[in-house]
Amino acid sequence: METFPVAVLAMMLSGTALAAEPGTGETIDWLASYTGEAAANPSGGMRQGAAYAGQILLGADVNLNNAMDWGGGTLHVAAVNRHGSNLAAQYLGSTTSLQEIYGAQNTRLARFTVEQSLLDGRLVVEGGRTVANISFLGSALCANFQINSACGNPTFVFKTSSFTWWPVSSWGAHATAWLTPTVYLHVGAYEVNPSHQSSTEHGFDWGTATATGAIAPMALGYQTTFDNDRLPRKYEVGGWYDGADYTDPLRDASGRAAVVSGQPNATLNGRSGVFFRFEQMVLRPDDTSQRGLTLFGVAMTGVSGRLIEDHFLELGLVQRGTFAGRDDDTIGFVVNQQKYSHDALEALRLARAAAGGRGTPADDQIMMELSYGVQLARAVRVQPNLQYVIHPDQFSDPARLHNAPDAFVIGLRFDLDLAALLRGR
Numbered sequence: 001m002e003t004f005p006v007a008v009l010a011m012m013l014s015g016t017a018l019a020a021e022p023g024t025g026e027t028i029d030w031l032a033s034y035t036g037e038a039a040a041n042p043s044g045g046m047r048q049g050a051a052y053a054g055q056i057l058l059g060a061d062v063n064l065n066n067a068m069d070w071g072g073g074t075l076h077v078a079a080v081n082r083h084g085s086n087l088a089a090q091y092l093g094s095t096t097s098l099q100e101i102y103g104a105q106n107t108r109l110a111r112f113t114v115e116q117s118l119l120d121g122r123l124v125v126e127g128g129r130t131v132a133n134i135s136f137l138g139s140a141l142c143a144n145f146q147i148n149s150a151c152g153n154p155t156f157v158f159k160t161s162s163f164t165w166w167p168v169s170s171w172g173a174h175a176t177a178w179l180t181p182t183v184y185l186h187v188g189a190y191e192v193n194p195s196h197q198s199s200t201e202h203g204f205d206w207g208t209a210t211a212t213g214a215i216a217p218m219a220l221g222y223q224t225t226f227d228n229d230r231l232p233r234k235y236e237v238g239g240w241y242d243g244a245d246y247t248d249p250l251r252d253a254s255g256r257a258a259v260v261s262g263q264p265n266a267t268l269n270g271r272s273g274v275f276f277r278f279e280q281m282v283l284r285p286d287d288t289s290q291r292g293l294t295l296f297g298v299a300m301t302g303v304s305g306r307l308i309e310d311h312f313l314e315l316g317l318v319q320r321g322t323f324a325g326r327d328d329d330t331i332g333f334v335v336n337q338q339k340y341s342h343d344a345l346e347a348l349r350l351a352r353a354a355a356g357g358r359g360t361p362a363d364d365q366i367m368m369e370l371s372y373g374v375q376l377a378r379a380v381r382v383q384p385n386l387q388y389v390i391h392p393d394q395f396s397d398p399a400r401l402h403n404a405p406d407a408f409v410i411g412l413r414f415d416l417d418l419a420a421l422l423r424g425r
Contacts, residue, residue, distance in 0.1 A: 026063065026066075027062065027063050027066040027067050028060050028061070028062050028063070028067075029060065029061040029062075029063075030059075030060050030419050030422075031057060031058065031059040031060060031061065031078065031419055032057065032058050032059075032417075032418035032419040032422070033056075033057045033415070033416060033417050033418055033419065034054065034055070034056050034057075034415070034416045034418060035054065035055045035057075035101050035413070035414070035415050035416075036052065036053075036054040036101075036413070036414050037052070037053050037054070037084075037099040037100070037101050037102075037146050037411065037412070037413045038050065038051070038052045038099075038411065038412045038413075039051055039052075039087040039098045039099055039146070039387070039409055039410070039411040039412075040087070040409065040410050040411075041087065041091055041092060041407045041408060041409045041410075042408060042410065043405075043407070043408045044092070044389070044392075044404070044405045044406050044407030044408055045091045045092035045093065045094075045389075045392060045404055045405065045407040046091060046092060046093040046404050047091055048091065049087065049090060049091040050087065051084065051085040051086055051087035051090060051091070051099065052084045052085065053082070053083070053084030053085060053086065053099045053101050053102040053105075054082070054083055054084050054101065055080060055081070055082050055083075055101045056080065056081040057078060057079075057080050057110075058078070058079050058080075059076070059077050059078030059079060059111065060075075060077050061074055061075070061076055061077075062074065062075040062076075062077070064114075072116055072117035072118060073114060073115065073116050073117075074114070074115040074116075074117075075113075075114055075115075076111050076112070076113045076114075076115060076126075076128075077109075077111065077112055078109075078110045078111040078167075079107070079108065079109050079110060079203070080104075080107070080108060080110045080166075080167040081106070081107040082101065082102070082103065082104055082105045082106065082167065083105055084099075084101075084102065084105065085102075086099065086102045087099065087409070088148075088392075089396065092389065092392045092404060092407050093392060093394060093396065093397055093400065093404050094365070094389065094392040094393050094394075094396070094404070094407075095393055095395045095396050096148055096149050096155055096338070096365065096367065096393065097148035098146065098147055098148065098387055098389070098409055098411065099146060099148065099411075100142070100145070100146055100147065100148040100151045100152055102148070103165065103167075103168075104167055104168050104197060104199070104201075105199060106199050106200070106201070106202075107202070108167055108168075108169075108201060108202050108203035109129065109169065109202065109203030109204055110131070110166060110167030110168075110169050110203060111128075111129065111130055111131075111134075111167075111169060112128050112129040112130075112169070113126050113127060113128030113129065113130050114126070114127065114128055121178070122177065122178045123175065123176070123177050123178070124175065124176045125173070125174075125175045126173065126174055126175075127172065127173030127174075128171075128172075128173075129169040129170065129171065129172075129203070129206065130169055130170075130172045130173075130190075131164040131165055131166050131167070131168065131169055131170070131172065131190070132163050132164045132165070132172065132174075132188060132190045132215065132217055133152060133153045133157075133163060133164065133165045133166055134166055135174045135186075135188060136153075136163075136174070136186070136188060136217045136219060136238075136240075137153040137154060137157055137163075137217075137275070137277075138152055138153055139151075139279065139296070141279065141294065141296055141316075141318050141332075143373075143381075143415070144318050144330050144332035144371060144373055144383070145316075145332055145334055145369055145371055145385070146369065146371065146383065146385050146387070146411045146413045147334065147367055147368075147369040147385075147387055149314075149336050149338065149365075149367040150314060150316070150334045150336055150367075150369070152166070153165075154275075154277075154298050154300055154312055154314060154336070155312070155338065156273070156300040156309055156311070156312030156338065157240070157273065157275075157300065159307075159308055159309050159338070160271065160273055160302050160305075160307040160308060160309055161215060161240055161242040161271060161272075161273060162192040162194075162212070162213070162215050162242050162244040162246065163215055163217070163240065163242075164190045164191075164192065164215065167203070168196050168197050168201070169196070169203055170190060170191040170192070170193045170196055170211075171190070171191040171206070171208070172188065172189065172190035172191060173188060173189060173190075174186065174187065174188030174189075174217075175187055175188070181228070182222055182223060182224055182228070183220075183221070183222050184220075184221050184223065185218075185219075185220055186218065186219045186220075186221065186238075187216070187217075187218045188216065188217050188218070189214055189215070189216045190214060190215050190216075190217075191208060191211050191214055192211060192212050192213050192214055192215055192242075192244035193208070193210055193211045193212070194210075194212060195210040211244075212244040212245040213242070213243040213244030213245060213269065214243050214244065215240055215241070215242045215243065215244060216240060216241050216243070217238065217239070217240040218238050218239065218240070219236050219237070219238030220236070220237055220238060221234065221235065221236035221237075221238075222234070222235045222236075223235075223236075226290060230284060230287060231280070231281040231282065231284055231292075232279075232281050233278070233279060233280045233281065234277075234278065234279045234280075235277075235278045235280075236275075236276070236277050236278070237274075237275070237276050238274070238275055239272060239273055239274035239275060239303065240272060240273055241270075241272045242270070242271050242272065242305070243269065243270060244269070245267050245268070245269050246267070246268055246269070246271065246305070247265045247266070247267060247268070248265045248266040248267075248268050248306050248343075249265070249306060249307070249308045249341065249343045249344045249347055250265075250306070250343040250344070250346055250347045251265065251266055251306075251343075252264060252265060252266055253266045253267075257346070257347070257350055258347075259347060259350040259351050259354055259398075260350060260354075268305065268306060270304065270305060271302065271304055271305020271306070271307060272302070272303040272304045272305065273300060273301060273302045273303055273307075274300070274301060274303055275298065275299065275300040275301075276298070276299050276300075277296070277297065277298040277299070278295075278296060278297055279294055279295075279296040280294065280295050280296070281293065281294045282294070282295055289321070289327060290320060290321075291320050291321025291327055292319075292320060292321065293317060293318070293319045293320075294317065294318050294319075294320070295315075295316070295317050296314075296315075296316050296317070296318070297313075297314055297315045297316070298312065298313070298314040298336070299311070299312070299313055299314075300312040302341075306341075306343055307341050307343075307344075308340065308341055308343075308344040308395070309338055309339060309340055309341055309344070310339045310340065310341045311339045312336065312337065312338055312339070313336060313337045313339075314334065314335070314336035314337075315334070315335060315336075316332065316333055316334030316335065317332065317333055317334075318330055318331070318332045319331045319332075322372075326375075328375040329372070329373055329374055329375055330371075330372070330373040331370075331371070331372055331373075332369070332370070332371045332372075332373070333368070333369070333370050333371075334368065334369050335366065335367070335368040335369075336366070336367055336368075337364050337365070337366050338364060338365045338366075338367075338393075339363065339364045340363050340364060340365075340393075344395075345360055345361065345363055347398065348360065348361050348394065348395070348398050349361075351398035351399045352398070352399060352400065352401060354399065355399035355400075355401060356401065357399075357400075357401035357402065361391075361393070361394055361403055362391035362403060364391060365389065365390065365391050365392065365393045366389070366390040366391065367387065367388070367389050367390075368387065368388050369385050369386070369387045369388075369411075370385060370386045370387075371383050371384070371385035371386075371411075371413075372384060372385070378420060379416060379417035379418075379420040379421045380414070380415075380416055380417075381414065381415045382412070382413070382414045383412070383413040383414070383415075384410075384411070384412050385410075385411040385412070385413065386408075386409070386410060386411070387408075387409035387410075387411055388406070388407070388408055388409070389406060389407040389409065390406050391403065391406065392404040392405075392406070392407055
């Protein structure tokens with residue numbers, strides 16, 4: 001029986017519309033899915049509670065060669081409705097969500113692009129209304145987790161740059177050049193327009209009057225698949241330059257601490273960062289299946305600008321195939337650290353002191369998740385998970401007088417491929 005693969009779950013249900021499956025001959029590949037994520041903290045945080053967030057995705061990938069004799073062209077269209085609430089913000093007092101599907105809670109056009117394959121697929125270019133994080137720093141392994149510090153992308157890039165994120169689309173383009181069958185260069189450029197993040201935004205405002213700049217990510221990678229490698233792997237180095245305006249985490253325009261002066265934080269321009277990440281299958285007991293153990297990791301740091309975080313480190317594993325007859329079930333574990341900058345910590349210390357408190361909050365936040373993914377049917381997947389947050393951050397409430405207790409969180413994610421259900425596959 002054909003099951004709903006993890007790679008499809010990762011891209012379709014965690015914020016990436018899929019390209020039409022090559023070789024199907026279909027003119028239109030319809031997309032329809034639902035992801036739900038529930039979380040509750042029976043202990044820790046500022047108080048106990050529960051929250052639920054969900055996403056409905058509807059879209060299509062149109063084969064332009066079949067539709068209008070446009071060789072190598074594909075039209076991607078996707079609209080999203082996001083709804084629900086955020087446990088981290090409401091009950092932990094933290095700015096990093098425990099439900100990766102949360103953000104931009106309304107209905108909007110998330111993607112409207114044309115993709116062109118050139119030189120027999122060695123060069124692929126895509127542009128239109130899109131976001132950076134469905135093309136850069138994403139991973140199919142994210143379908144196995146719910147925690148937002150790791151998925152859909154490492155949270156460091158959003159905390160230290162204007163990296164655009166699903167489903168808040170703006171003008172953008174990216175190109176991938178395959179230098180060899182396994183080595184590629186990937187570059188892109190995306191408009192930064194924070195006004196599109198508004199809950200009243202619908203995705204059809206295509207003007208650029210409120211844009212604050214642009215961000216340009218790039219990556220050089222080595223990637224294999226089950227078709228050309230017994231133990232598939234991906235190694236990638238890269239970075240980004242963010243030419244958009246941003247707010248100094250500590251100082252006002254005169255260089256004084258804004259908390260002390262009472263003046264607005266200074267507006268700055270220009271910051272950058274670099275990363276290294278890997279995915280490596282290390283165990284594969286049966287060459288006729290994709291069961292096995294994959295390790296993965298990420299290291300990120302800033303290069304220029306005044307940033308809220310110094311670095312981000314992550315390690316994790318995913319075991320596909322668990323018990324007898326459960327070849328598509330998974331066990332996953334991930335742990336990561338967000339290390340704060342001196343400027344960010346000083347701003348928090350001063351805000352606490354001004355409110356009558358003492359001391360400085362912890363200099364990092366460590367988040368981890370243990371999950372088990374159950375493939376209930378061809379297009380239905382359920383993933384209970386346990387999360388633990390050490391030192392929940394207080395950037396949303398800098399005047400808080402004391403640190404929030406470490407939090408234990410129980411989560412449940414479920415994914416439905418509605419299009420596959422309708423097709424009877």
